[in-house]
Every structure is written in C-alpha cells, then in structure tokens.
Amino acid sequence: MDLNENMSILNLEVDSDEIKEGKQITCNYQLLQETKHIKFSSKQVKKERKLLLAFSQKFLPLDIPTSIIDEKLQKNGLPQLNCRNVLIDNRNLQLKFQTETLWNHIEAQNVFIEDMFVMPNKKYILVQFQTNVDAQKFKYDLFTDGSDFHEFTRIELSVFISDKLFSLIVKLFQPEIDRLIERFNKNAYPDRLDIRENFITVEEERRLLSFSEQLFSTYSDQYVSHLKNRESVHYGHVFDYTLNTISDQTNVSIIDNNIPEECNFLLKRFVDLIPELPDQLTINRYRSNMQDHIPPHVDTHSMCTEWIISVSLGSDVVMQFTKPRFDDGKDENEYTTKMVLLRNRSMLLMCDEARYRWCHAIQQTGFDIRPFDWSAINQTRAHRNRLSLSPRDLRYSFTFRKVRPPGYQCKCSYPESCDSQTISLYKKNDLSKEIDVDKAIQLEKEFVHQTYDQIAEHFSATRYGQWPSVTQFMNSLPTGSLILDIGCGNGKYLSVRGESNCNYVIGTDCSRNLLNICMDRGFETFQDNCLNIGTTVREGIFDAAICIAVIHHLATEERRLDALRSIVRLIRIGGRALIYVWAFEQKRDGLASKYLKSANSSTTIEKDESKETLSIHKNRTEFKKQDLFVPWKKSGTKMVENQTKLRFYHVFRENELENLIRKLSDSVKLEQIYYDQGNWCAIIQKC
Ligand SMILES: O=C(O)CCC(=O)C(=O)O
Numbered sequence: 001m002d003l004n005e006n007m008s009i010l011n012l013e014v015d016s017d018e019i020k021e022g023k024q025i026t027c028n029y030q031l032l033q034e035t036k037h038i039k040f041s042s043k044q045v046k047k048e049r050k051l052l053l054a055f056s057q058k059f060l061p062l063d064i065p066t067s068i069i070d071e072k073l074q075k076n077g078l079p080q081l082n083c084r085n086v087l088i089d090n091r092n093l094q095l096k097f098q099t100e101t102l103w104n105h106i107e108a109q110n111v112f113i114e115d116m117f118v119m120p121n122k123k124y125i126l127v128q129f130q131t132n133v134d135a136q137k138f139k140y141d142l143f144t145d146g147s148d149f150h151e152f153t154r155i156e157l158s159v160f161i162s163d164k165l166f167s168l169i170v171k172l173f174q175p176e177i178d179r180l181i182e183r184f185n186k187n188a189y190p191d192r193l194d195i196r197e198n199f200i201t202v203e204e205e206r207r208l209l210s211f212s213e214q215l216f217s218t219y220s221d222q223y224v225s226h227l228k229n230r231e232s233v234h235y236g237h238v239f240d241y242t243l244n245t246i247s248d249q250t251n252v253s254i255i256d257n258n259i260p261e262e263c264n265f266l267l268k269r270f271v272d273l274i275p276e277l278p279d280q281l282t283i284n285r286y287r288s289n290m291q292d293h294i295p296p297h298v299d300t301h302s303m304c305t306e307w308i309i310s311v312s313l314g315s316d317v318v319m320q321f322t323k324p325r326f327d328d329g330k331d332e333n334e335y336t337t338k339m340v341l342l343r344n345r346s347m348l349l350m351c352d353e354a355r356y357r358w359c360h361a362i363q364q365t366g367f368d369i370r371p372f373d374w375s376a377i378n379q380t381r382a383h384r385n386r387l388s389l390s391p392r393d394l395r396y397s398f399t400f401r402k403v404r405p406p407g408y409q410c411k412c413s414y415p416e417s418c419d420s421q422t423i424s425l426y427k428k429n430d431l432s433k434e435i436d437v438d439k440a441i442q443l444e445k446e447f448v449h450q451t452y453d454q455i456a457e458h459f460s461a462t463r464y465g466q467w468p469s470v471t472q473f474m475n476s477l478p479t480g481s482l483i484l485d486i487g488c489g490n491g492k493y494l495s496v497r498g499e500s501n502c503n504y505v506i507g508t509d510c511s512r513n514l515l516n517i518c519m520d521r522g523f524e525t526f527q528d529n530c531l532n533i534g535t536t537v538r539e540g541i542f543d544a545a546i547c548i549a550v551i552h553h554l555a556t557e558e559r560r561l562d563a564l565r566s567i568v569r570l571i572r573i574g575g576r577a578l579i580y581v582w583a584f585e586q587k588r589d590g591l592a593s594k595y596l597k598s599a600n601s602s603t604t605i606e607k608d609e610s611k612e613t614l615s616i617h618k619n620r621t622e623f624k625k626q627d628l629f630v631p632w633k634k635s636g637t638k639m640v641e642n643q644t645k646l647r648f649y650h651v652f653r654e655n656e657l658e659n660l661i662r663k664l665s666d667s668v669k670l671e672q673i674y675y676d677q678g679n680w681c682a683i684i685q686k687c
C-alpha cells in the first residue's frame with residue numbers, strides 16, 4: 001500500500017473525562033510502536049480552544065521521515081488501530097466539498113459514518129465512523145493515490161483519536177457551535193430582511209450567469225471596476241464602493257443608462273415587493289480563488305430609496321449582518337451579529353431597519369461555516385447542532401436600487417448610521433466631558449475603522465514617506481530584534497529591518513483593506529485593535545514596538561491609557577517602544593509644522609465651528625479643539641460634503657502624552673519625549 005507523505009499514524013487518547021491541568025494525553029505512534037505521554041499544561045487548559053492547535057503542532061509526527069514509515073509498514077503491515085474517529089486537518093483547505101457532500105461521497109464507498117463534527121472557526125473536521133474497519137478503510141483506501149476518491153480531494157494530515165477524546169472535543173466546542181448556529185436563526189433576523197429562495201429557476205440562473213460571464217470577459221477596464229476585493233459593472237449609475245454611494249466621479253463608466261433587458265423578467269417579479277422599479281444595477285463578481293468579498297457597510301442612506309434588492313447566482317454564500325452595539329449596549333456577539341445564508345437563485349430584500357441600521361458584509365474566506373443541512377444526506381442523527389464547511393464557487397450578485405435626486409436628505413429613524421444626520425448627532429457630544437465606552441467604541445468604529453477601510457487605497461497612495469526619526473529608532477535596535485508595528489497602516493515601516501537587515505517586523509492594524517495592501521507587498525501582518533493585541537499574540541515577546549499616529553484615534557483618556565498598557569504588555573522587559581501622536585500645537589518655536597505649511601485652500605472644507613460641539617477641523621489650519629473630526633478628501637474629485645470621509649482625532653497637548661505614560665507606574669521608564677513635525681513623541685522602556 002501507498003502512504004501519503006505526511007500521513008500520520010498517530011492515535012490520541014486522553015486519560016480523563018475532563019481536560020484539566022496535569023491530565024494526560026497518550027500518543028501512540030502506531031507504526032513506530034512508540035508511546036508518549038503528554039500532560040496538559042496550565043496554559044493549554046486556560047486557552048482550551050487552542051488545544052487542538054496544540055495537538056496539531058505538537059503531536060503530528062511530521063518529523064518522522066517517510067522512509068521510516070515505509071520500512072515499518074513493509075515489516076509490520078497496517079497497524080491494528082482500535083479507533084473509529086479520524087481528525088482531518090483541513091488547514092490548507094484541500095477539501096473541495098461541502099461537509100454534507102463529503103459525507104455522501106464517503107458513504108457511497110460503503111464506508112459508514114456515525115457523526116461528523118466541524119469545529120467553529122477551525123479548519124478541522126472530526127469524522128466518527130461506525131466501526132474501526134470503516135475508519136481504516138477511509139484512511140488507507142479512500143485517500144491513497146490512485147483511488148477514485150483521492151481524485152476529488154487531498155487529505156494529507158489526519159489523526160486517529162479515541163472515543164473519549166472525540167466526546168471531549170464535542171463537549172468543548174458545542175457551546176460555541178450552539179452560539180454560532182443561533183446567529184443563523186431566521187426568527188431573529190434583522191427586521192424587514194426578506195429572503196426568497198428559488199426566486200429564479202435553474203434555467204434563468206444559467207442564462208444570467210452566461211450573460212454576466214460575457215460582460216466581464218468582453219468589457220474593457222472602462223466599464224469594469226477592478227476593486228481590491230472583487231469586480232463590478234454598472235447600469236444606470238456607477239456605484240462607488242470606496243464611498244458606498246452613487247457617483248459620477250469614478251473612472252469607470254456605466255454600460256448603459258437602462259437596466260439590461262435580460263433582467264426584465266426579474267423586474268416583473270419585483271413589482272409586488274417594492275413600491276417603485278429600480279433604475280440602477282450593479283453586478284458584482286466574487287471569485288472564490290481570490291477570496292473575493294465585500295467589507296461591512298451600510299449602503300449610503302441618501303443616495304437611494306428605502307429598499308435594496310440583491311439576487312444571488314452561481315454559489316451559496318453567507319452574508320453577515322451586524323447592528324452597531326451603540327443601539328442597545330448588549331454584547332455584540334450575542335445580540336448584534338446575524339448570519340444569513342444566501343443560496344444561489346435566491347433574492348435578498350433589505351428595507352428600513354435591515355437597510356438603514358444593519359451593516360452587511362461577505363467575509364473574506366474560501367469556506368463558509370454554516371449549519372449542517374440534514375436534508376442533504378437523507379439521514380438523521382443524534383440531536384445536537386452541527387456545522388458544515390462549505391467551499392465557495394464563482395458567484396455573481398445583481399444589486400438593484402432606485403437612485404434619489406442629488407442633495408436628498410434622508411429622514412430615517414436611524415441617525416447614528418445616516419449620512420444626512422450623523423454629524424448633527426455627534427455634534428451633541430462635547431468630548432471634553434468623557435463619553436461612555438459604548439459611544440467611544442461606536443465613534444472609533446465609524447470614524448476610524450470604517451473610514452480607514454473606505455479610504456485605504458487613496459490613503460496608502462499618499463503615505464509612502466517614512467519619518468526619519470521613526471526609521472532612526474528602528475535602526476537603533478539590536479540586530480535580530482522582533483518588532484511589532486501597532487497600527488501599521490499600509491506597512492510603510494514594515495520594510496525597516498535594521499542596518500544588518502536582520503530585524504523582523506510584524507504589523508497589525510484594524511483596517512482589513514490596509515492590511516490587504518500590506519499583504520500585497522509581502523509583509524507579515526494580522527488584524528487587531530490596538531487595545532486587544534495581547535489576546536492574539538503572546539505578550540512579552542517583542543523586543544520593540546512602534547505605534548505611530550494611532551493612539552490619537554481613541555476617544556477617551558482611559559482607552560488611550562489602555563492602548564499604552566497594551567503596548568507595554570507586548571514588549572519584553574528591557575524592550576522599547578516609540579509612540580507618536582498628533583499635537584494640538586502645530587507651531588513650535590515660531591515655526592509652523594509641515595502640516596500647516598502645506599495649506600492649500602482648494603482642499604479645505606468650510607464648516608461652522610460652534611463652541612459646544614465636536615467640530616470638523618479645517619484642514620491645514622491650527623487646531624481649535626482637542627476632539628474633532630478631520631476630513632479625508634480624495635484630491636482631484638469634486639466631493640460634496642456628505643461624501644467626505646471623516647476621521648476622529650484627539651490631538652494631544654504638550655505634556656499630555658508624558659502624563660499619560662507616567663500613569664503606567666514604575667514598570668516603564670520614559671527615555672525621551674520630543675516634538676517632531678506636529679507630533680508629540682515618546683520612547684519608553686519596560687523595566
Ligand atoms: O453581493 C451581494 O449580495 C451584496 C452586494 C452589496 O451589498 C452591494 O452591492 O452593496
């Protein structure tokens with residue numbers, strides 16, 4: 001028999017019904033006839049969910065040379081395994097089937113499954129077979145080179161596990177699975193969200209698919225928006241996804257003024273659903289191999305009427321709806337995220353609350369996790385919630401809207417997400433009095449995270465110059481330093497690897513779109529909020545950190561202090577960090593900063609300033625307040641006011657950064673504090 005190169009011959013057993021510190025896992029390396037006992041460390045127990053990761057990293061015998069395995073196999077034949085459970089490691093996403101299809105394929109080979117368990121947010125699948133013999137057949141017959149089944153998929157890493165471990169893993173993850181599945185519960189969908197499955201027939205889908213394929217293959221770049229995350233074409237008006245609104249300022253053109261006649265049959269079906277017919281259509285093309293997606297957004301309120309329709313073609317996809325926490329202050333995970341399965345040939349209608357209040361998104365992944373569909377396997381099993389992994393195919397969506405006249409003021413009841421009402425809402429807050437934490441989170445989400453995601457490309461194109469004193473700090477670090485760039489943006493400092501080129505820089509940022517730019521440049525990054533980083537990476541491991549122009553985006557002093565605490569936790573004792581924040585004082589020693597000097601009247605936005613409000617700063621002028629919105633304007637386009645993107649800033653006064661650092665207690669030494677081109681800067685060292 002032939003073995004795949006990485007096939008493990010490992011059998012894992014636990015000696016307990018619980019996973020506790022000091023409890024043991026026994027690893028039988030069957031072919032090697034070796035047994036190892038490994039005790040759970042307190043760390044593994046603390047982070048139970050990381051346990052399986054620990055299994056795969058620690059226990060998979062990848063280090064055993066294939067030649068040894070072959071030799072043992074020839075001598076001893078197949079090991080007699082006393083196990084019916086197989087853990088499939090699908091981290092490389094080799095599996096090309098949806099879980100239900102995998103089940104059916106396996107059973108079609110007369111190998112019988114008792115249960116299948118997809119772990120939440122993990123790329124592992126546990127399969128429980130009815131007997132040991134079934135498990136062995138699965139592993140040694142179905143997945144060897146040359147077998148029919150092997151043509152469909154490649155599972156290179158899999159591990160046998162005991163019944164006890166199987167049930168422990170189920171116990172460990174079931175609560176999380178229940179929570180995930182609850183998000184798919186139709187009874188709790190956003191109000192006024194309507195889904196009609198089988199809205200079009202298979203034949204109608206086929207016709208629209210070939211129409212779409214032709215559009216994207218024949219039309220030139222004049223008509224196709226090549227977005228970072230997908231491609232789109234437009235009829236009636238262009239929809240600009242960087243601003244989520246209708247725009248005639250983009251560099252793509254509409255294909256035609258009218259919706260194409262291929263859609264006439266759809267318009268007829270819309271008549272009963274919506275008060276007026278659409279005059280705008282965007283066709284989005286999501287390529288599965290590119291992990292195409294759409295970031296969370298609310299389609300701008302004032303630009304189209306109170307409904308939006310989207311018809312799905314080609315592939316199922318899960319759409320995520322999030323309601324800002326702002327509304328009710330309840331735990332976001334429990335109450336405000338909903339998952340909606342959009343099957344191909346279905347229609348999605350978003351009105352009122354679903355349209356105006358909830359963000360919708362399609363996540364960046366090759367696989368969707370969704371509830372297991374028992375009707376697809378003609379069998380029933382023990383009653384508990386199960387998940388299914390579902391690979392995506394090429395998907396097209398047809399989004400229809402009815403455009404409003406320019407200057408229309410939306411009067412919806414959701415001012416916090418309304419472009420016509422938002423600014424007046426925040427005007428009620430004077431942040432010199434601290435706002436509560438929910439408001440702060442919402443303010444940062446809307447006016448920092450979302451804004452950076454929306455302006456990412458243009459922001460990146462204007463952010464290439466490194467500040468010399470930042471590079472100087474990075475170059476002053478010892479050879480081999482591991483450096484974390486917190487709020488790395490487009491990664492302009494991630495290439496600074498020290499004089500010897502031996503330093504290693506990792507970046508983190510909130511903005512997925514900025515991180516995508518880093519990824520394209522080949523940098524290593526992960527997505528995180530500067531307040532949470534310690535929960536993603538191990539604390540105390542970095543020799544240094546830089547945090548340039550980040551902390552001034554946090555809305556309360558407590559949160560700014562928390563960000564400093566988080567930086568300190570991440571670096572090792574003796575490690576150093578450089579922090580830059582924007583200064584209120586834009587003139588020092590009689591000299592204006594570069595920011596003031598580059599004043600250009602054509603880029604400014606005039607706005608009334610009122611003493612008691614959170615105001616919009618006039619670009620390239622001195623600051624009048626510490627808490628304000630700074631407009632981001634795409635130069636070269638004539639933007640009307642409500643299309644301008646705003647970023648929230650708290651600009652620091654002299655001594656403010658220093659005072660904040662002093663609150664960190666004795667664990668930190670303030671090495672240097674200085675002023676650099678309109679910024680207050682500090683170098684600190686962890687004692
Ligand atoms: O692809 C979809 O179904 C949704 C598209 C969307 O949200 C949009 O075009 O604004």
Ligand SMILES: [Fe+2]
Nearest residue numbers: 297298299360
């Ligand atoms: Fe949308």
